[in-house]
Amino acid sequence: MRDLTRRGRAAPWTTFSVIGMAVAALGMATLLSRCTRDPEAESRDGGLGSNAKGYCEPMPTYTESVSACPASPDDYQPRAAASALDTWPACISDDNDYHVINPSISTVARVAAFEEIARRLWADNRLPSVQDFVDARVLYAQDQGLDSRVQRREDVHFEVAPEPCSSVGIPEQYPDRCVGPAKLLPILNDAFARGAQGDRPAVQAGRIEAALVWFLYVSVLSEVRSCTTKPQDCDSAWAYYSGGEPRDAPLGLARMIRALGSATHDRAYDGVLAVRCWRNLDNETGTANNLTLRDRAGSQLDRAMLRGLALIVRQRVTELRCSQGDVLDARWAFLTTLAPFLDRAARERLPSEAEVLARELSAADPSMVDVERTVGAIDALFPCP
Numbered sequence: 001m002r003d004l005t006r007r008g009r010a011a012p013w014t015t016f017s018v019i020g021m022a023v024a025a026l027g028m029a030t031l032l033s034r035c036t037r038d039p040e041a042e043s044r045d046g047g048l049g050s051n052a053k054g055y056c057e058p059m060p061t062y063t064e065s066v067s068a069c070p071a072s073p074d075d076y077q078p079r080a081a082a083s084a085l086d087t088w089p090a091c092i093s094d095d096n097d098y099h100v101i102n103p104s105i106s107t108v109a110r111v112a113a114f115e116e117i118a119r120r121l122w123a124d125n126r127l128p129s130v131q132d133f134v135d136a137r138v139l140y141a142q143d144q145g146l147d148s149r150v151q152r153r154e155d156v157h158f159e160v161a162p163e164p165c166s167s168v169g170i171p172e173q174y175p176d177r178c179v180g181p182a183k184l185l186p187i188l189n190d191a192f193a194r195g196a197q198g199d200r201p202a203v204q205a206g207r208i209e210a211a212l213v214w215f216l217y218v219s220v221l222s223e224v225r226s227c228t229t230k231p232q233d234c235d236s237a238w239a240y241y242s243g244g245e246p247r248d249a250p251l252g253l254a255r256m257i258r259a260l261g262s263a264t265h266d267r268a269y270d271g272v273l274a275v276r277c278w279r280n281l282d283n284e285t286g287t288a289n290n291l292t293l294r295d296r297a298g299s300q301l302d303r304a305m306l307r308g309l310a311l312i313v314r315q316r317v318t319e320l321r322c323s324q325g326d327v328l329d330a331r332w333a334f335l336t337t338l339a340p341f342l343d344r345a346a347r348e349r350l351p352s353e354a355e356v357l358a359r360e361l362s363a364a365d366p367s368m369v370d371v372e373r374t375v376g377a378i379d380a381l382f383p384c385p
Contacts (some may be wrong), residue, residue, distance in 0.1 A: 014355065038230045044298035053096065053169075054326055055125055057322070060318040062315060062318075064261040064264065066385060071361025074296050075267075075270065076273060078096040079270065082095065082096070088277060091275040091277035091281050092280040094277075098238050098242075098246075098272065099280075101232050102231075105239050106236075107235070108147065108243060110146050111216070113146055115243070117136045117208070117212070120159055122205045128202075130196055130197070130201075133192060133201070136192070138193075149180070150180045152164065152180055153184070153215060153219060154180065154218075156222055158176040159164075160278045161173070179214075179218055180215065184214065187207055187211045191204040191208045191211070192204070203329045206332070207333050207334070209334055210337035211257070211338075213309070213312070213338060219236075220272075221301070225298070227288070228288045231279055234275055236385075240253070241268065245267070247265075247269045251310070253305070257305070264304055264308045265308065268304035268308055271301025271303075275294075275298065303384075305382065306345050310378050310381065320332070320366045335361055339361045342357075343358060346358075346381045355379045
C-alpha cells in the first residue's frame, strides 16, 4: 500500500472556486491508501504495461485530428494566405511572426525558470531529490520571478475585485479572481516545503507542475487584458505562452501543448498573433479603444489554450492505466491539482460531461477512475481548439 492525498468520490467538484480552495487549504495533507496495481494486468489492457521505474511502456499516444474543427469566422488566420481569407484588417502579424513592442520582456526569464524547475523536478522521468526541491525553490523565488507574479495573478474570467489582489484580505474575499495568491500560492508553498523535507517527492513535483501550468495559462490572458493600457504587456502574453520563442520551437506551456497536439498549438499561436494584430490596429503606442477586437482575439487564444490544457489532462489520465509507484503518484497529484481549475470552462460547455470529469477525478484512488469514460468526457468538453 502507498500513501497519497485522499480525494473522496462522494464529493465531486461543485464549483471551480470551492474545489480550488479546498485543494489549497488542505495542502494535500490527508492521506489516501491505494493498492499496487498488477503491471501484467495492465499490459493485457490495450497492450499497456510499465517498466521497472513505473513509467508506461509503451507510452500511450494520441493522434490529433482537427478535420472537424474549422476555424471560427471571427478567427485571425495568419497561416492562411497571410490572413487574406479571414475578416481581419491587414496588420503587422500577417507575416505569421510575432513582432515585439518592447525588446525587453521580463516574462521570458520566468518561463526559462519554469523550464529549469521542470528539469530539476519532473522532466525526463526524474524523481527529484531534496536538493532538487531546494534548488527549484530558489529558481521560483528569484527577484521579479515566478513567485512575485503568482502572488498577484488574477483570473480575468471572474469579476474584478474592488482592490488589487495584492491588497490585504482581498484574495480571501475573491478567491476565484485572485487565483494566484488565494489558490496557487498555497499549493506551491506547501509542495516546495514538503519536497525539501523529502515528503513524497513525486507527489510534490506533480503538484508544482500543475500549479505552474495553470499559472502560465491565466497569465497569458491577464496580460492580454492589461495590454489595453500597457502595450508591452502583449509581449508578455506571447512570452507566457511561448517563452518568447517562434511557433515551431516554443517553450513552457506552448511546448507542452505542441507535444500532444501540434494543430492545437498552431491555433493558440494564431491567437497570440491575433492579440498582436489587435494592438497594432488599435493605437499601438497608447491606450487601446477597440475592446471588441481585443476580446475577439482573447477568446480565440483562450479557446485553443483550453483545448491544449485538456490534451495535457487527457494524456495524464490515459497514463493512469499503466503507471506504477512514484510515477502513478505524480500523475494523480498532477490531475487532482490541475483538473479542478478546468471545472469553470467545462461546466460552461456541457454540465453533464463536466460532472463526469469531476466525479472521476475526485475518486478515492486512481485505480477507481474509469479512464475511457473520463477521456470521453474530456473529448466532448474540449473537442476543438
